[in-house]
Amino acid sequence: MNQRNFLFAVLLLATYVLVPAVFGDNNYVMGLIISALIVAGIAIAWALLGNLGGMVSFGHAAFFGVGSYASALLTMKLGWPVLLAMPMAGLIAVLFSAAMLPALRLSGPYFALAILAYAQIFRILATEMDWLTQGAKGLSRIPTLPVLFGIDLGSRSGSYLVIVTLLAAFIACYAWVRRSHYGTALRAMHDSEQATRVVGVNSVMLKAWMLFLSAFMTGVIGAFNAHTINFLEPDYAFGGGWSVLPIVAAIFGGYRTLSGPVIGALCIYLIDQLLFKSLLPTGHQIMLGVLLAAMILFAPDGLLPLFRRRHA
Amino acid sequence: MLELANVTVQFGGLSAVKDVSLRMGSDEMVGLVGPNGAGKTTLFNVISGLVKPIHGRVLFDGVDVMHEPDYKRARLGLGRTFQIPQPMHELTVRENLVVAQRFGAGRVDAARIDEILELLQLTEQAGRDAATGLALQELKRLEVAKALATEPKLLLLDEVLAGLETQGKRLFMEKLREVHARYRIGILIIEHDIETISSLCPRVVVLDFGQIIADGTPQQVFNDPAVIRSYTGVEHA
């Protein structure tokens, strides 16, 4: 076992055992960490689309909202078990993302804002289709995560284990794609799409796959959130915050790295809630804005690469 | 193996290629010549699927590929290079070839990649960043290497020899002959220099104003009065 793997094993152990052991009794801290990890989950999905697919999205709330409503409705109306409904919600988010395929032809800001338009459209549809979604009133009393192997996944520590596992799976999947030939081809497509196509790469298809994968991840995270907060309404489920915060987190941590989005999300969320909020009770998000602007100006690759460079 | 039938391309009302028909066999090496703006590159773009003709057909290996997108044509065996080299950015030279092989040929074969690198004298540069770490000559060789890695049946080379000094050009020509012989593939090559093309290709096609004005051995073609007129520009002056 080399040093890197050893470090990784220690980190994994600490994540799974140490965190719940230390903070397990403190619902507040666990709650904050879970909220931060939810943002981290979307941030990974966003970074995957941004880094591998080369597409910046301003509307990941669309997938998040669809995933959360899908899982809530599957469990409430059809009586599906929560743990089955969650992956299904991811697939339904993929289904909805298929409606965005025409947007893949668009570049840069056009794609970003087209996805934002989708998020708005989905929000309005969720409000208008009240026979299914109960409209603006929203859904309450959504089932919580079940008890599995004697662990109450609905408890704070249990939910923590679920979200950590989801994140680990996402990162593993992301790492695999990135290392594969698909990842190499995707990397090549950013600045040289035509050159990549004429050697046989179906660039649109690859991008579509990244969109699907990103939508799936975000949908599953949305479903997880629905079952932990037990409540949904269109303005909340499709709220701009689900699009914005993960972007800030991913950029902050370094969106081209695997762990950057997670570290970014933890930093941003915890600093904001524990520090900025006590310094500036109203409008503390101004500090987030300042932080983001400073990062882009002075460390555009994010925190993680900055840190690595210093220690290289 | 390649057959163009009555291909016509228009850009904003102007015909770039007019009613071009052409056949070439699987082991031929054909030169495509003509003055600037004659439609040579446009013809390449039609063959490789980057430009849609307003009418006409492209058959490859007896199959109509008109409705196949560019990447599928690459997989079918149509490899091409660009006049201005287009390496795949953010990738090393070797990765360029790996992607081309994996997606163009549908398989991974490191030995063959080594062989191509060796053949095009890129072994030393294999680990360099393709977009930023290569000189122009190396970039041109990488263009050919990438196309070869897709294991094509027909190679479309767009001015790969232009801009090279005499020594480099002779070397490259040898490489092309070697490629042609070793992999038994057809080559259609755009080249300006009459001398070069005459020594390289047993058959030459001349394009002017989007139309084929001559097709034959270099001897026949370059003695054709129409070709001479177009080359000396008598009519255009």
Next chain:
Amino acid sequence: MAELILQALYSGLLNGGVYALMAIGLALSFGTMRVINLAHGELVLLAAYMAYVVESRLDLSPLAAIPLAMAVACAGSALVYLLVARIRKNRELNSLMLSFAIGIIITNAVLLIWSGDIHSTGSVSLQEAVQLGSLYSMRSELYGFLASLVLVTLLWQWLAKSWYGRAVRAVSSQRDAAKLMGINPAKTELISFLVAGLLAGCAGVALYSSSVIQPSLGHALTVKAFIITVLAGVGSVPGVLAASVLLGITEALTVTLWSSAVQELAGMLLFLLVLFVLPNGLFGAARRRA
């Protein structure tokens, strides 16, 4: 029914005028620098708050705030430009994120300074009903529309005739070629951002005079302005006005013929439709976007 539709068309037309004031600055800075200023809506909002300050503190008409609003929006726009111009790496994404961050800062600064209360003009004369035949509007809306017509025409002429205008157009189509012609792209870009700021200032005053402002509004304004920019296509000033009116009328007709709950839906669908079917926008110069 005819009367309903006529009034909807009229309302949509007047709204479109104010939309155009908001969008044209964004379109201009996007055209020259290929940078979408995601803080543009927040600048408009900031200008609107200047009108509020002038009206509530100095007891003057909001119209008297135009110079102050223009100055503040110009300064903000110039600041965005100077910061964005510092970005070297991955400009497209990073400039989006940077201007977005500036937007967050402005929104929260407005919240901290003026709290979350809603504000709008109290001026009786601006709110007065104006009747044209069987068509009704508020006086401020009519003013806003006329101001928009005048400013758009001026801008159009300026871009077409003046040296700077030609420079702006040159830089937006061919930055490097423009450099060879002795045009300083940085200066030209700064000028286009300043002009965008001036227009945002007017838009802010128009906004305060005809509708209700609150701190969280800025982002929605940016999105609307961007939608119009896409509808119009890059590089056409009258196109922006036409696209704004089209959006305004689409919205008003949606309310009249269907339901006001889906007004935003109609705008978004129009946006996507144009984006997918006419990649150069309705009036844009032919240029591929993908």
Next chain:
Amino acid sequence: MKQRLLWTTLAAAALSLPTFAEEFAVGVQIPLTGAQARAGTGMYEGIQTAAELFNKGNAKHKIKLAVVDDESNPAKAVSAVEKLAAQGVVAFVGGFASNIIGPASDASNKLGLVYMTAGGVDNDLTRRGYKTFFRVNNTRGYEKAVVTLLGELGVKSVSVVYSTKEATADLAKDLEAALGPKGIKVSMHAFDPAITDFKPIINKIKLQDKPEVIFMSAYENDYVGIIRAAKVLKPEVKAVIGVWSLATAKMAKDFPDLMPNVYGTSMLPHPVEFKQAEGRLFAETYKRLFNKEPDYQAQFGYVKGQLLFEAIARSADAGTLKKGGLADELRKTNRDTLIGRVTFDASGDNPNFQQRIGQHQAGGKIVIVSPKNEASGVAVFPGLPW
């Protein structure tokens, strides 16, 4: 500034205490930023007033407020509840919108702590049957108020303009269901909260519905837009009626020419004329603390705080506070308050709740005009802002 004021008053109160006073921490989870910041802030000021008055009039028990801003976000509201619970609060008071009160009171119920609220009017909240959940107002109380007013005015047709937000859409639909059987013609117009030009809607009402009354279930910014559009198009109606955040002194001051004769729910007339001594004391204290007139949010905040603090004192006296007796003690509440009689049923709802309706009248006054027995003046009807 407000916080410093509070601290000074708390400190002053602490100095004057007999040393044996027992102090209880009460958690306040409320929106101070985000979409519901305005309402949340008003309500928080009312709660602070209740704490101030309680501490002054009660030598044996002291209430200490610990506040966390929920940023109008459900996850952060849950965090707030958990954070406050970890600090050892004995109960919660707060919340504004139902969608946030829901998850927050779920969390407090899990912790076995009482959650007292006044904002969220959604019926689903009380359908959960929590023993720990209490609420002094509900949609039904607003609906009753509007139905009563329309009855008293003898209105036969109404056009409802409502925002597709949770509380506004809820009320509009409940009202539609309640008015239909009474033979009143109702036409519904939903609008997206993002829209600003209401002329097309008002024109539909003017030319197609031709109702006697326009009813708005919306928020401040929408009211301004709707009334402006109505002033421009002048539909032939007899009254313009809204709900929350409309019949307030602030609206009268900010939009003096839009408000005349407009109706809205309001517990208090303006200038405040309290009939009982308690009301006068509340208004004086509020004015001293915050240097402005109390509005209806402050009043709800005050009542929910007051009832909770009193129950805490009773429960502490009975020695049941630490044993989960607070909920039982709170359920025994039966008293007249600034918002009328309050009792709690098994689900924690206040069945007596009925809003009152105020009307903006001459001189920037707000006069309570309905129900008749609570009225402080006579309705101007027909009466319009134009």
